[in-house]
């Protein structure tokens with residue numbers, strides 16, 4: 181069968197990627213985070229900033245679970261160079277357009293790995309004089325070599341994941357597979373699998 185969805189493992193470029201977080205777990209966790217944000221910001225109108233490209237699916241599901249008024253914008257940075265490893269430097273590809281002066285900001289990330297992106301984003305958004313900066317990330321990678329991430333507080337973490345390369349739900353492998361509904365990690369296979 182040629183369909184891409186609903187398989188527990190994929191063989192991609194000679195590596196197995198297996199489901200570690202199901203679509204239904206993602207759905208309920210995103211709902212919880214949305215409720216949390218709604219409660220905390222009920223008398224504010226926060227600006228919610230999605231970090232492109234990886235966070236676009238998390239962002240779109242999250243904002244539909246937030247039951248208060250807010251503004252939306254996107255920032256685009258690049259750090260990963262189409263590979264499984266980080267290049268170490270970060271470029272600002274697109275800044276936000278909304279004026280966030282004296283507003284509460286929530287930055288929405290797909291995954292925190294080394295924390296370099298987090299630190300960079302904190303620096304860039306701080307320059308714009310918001311009242312506060314919060315961070316929501318879908319995934320938090322258990323990377324022992326992490327130098328930066330513990331210096332910035334993460335307000336909402338969807339799931340902690342082991343130090344594997346992950347794809348799906350917005351996260352890519354060489355710009356592919358962002359549309360998978362679950363999160364898949366490059367580890368041993370289980371269950372039925374497909375070569376793609």
Ligand code: 5GP
Nearest residue numbers: 234291292293294295296297345346351352
């Ligand atoms: P950090 O700056 O924390 O090392 O990495 C953050 C960015 O690197 C994420 O926003 C994401 O774009 C990318 N990244 C880190 N780990 C992974 C991963 O396991 N899979 C994918 N697809 N991207 C990752």
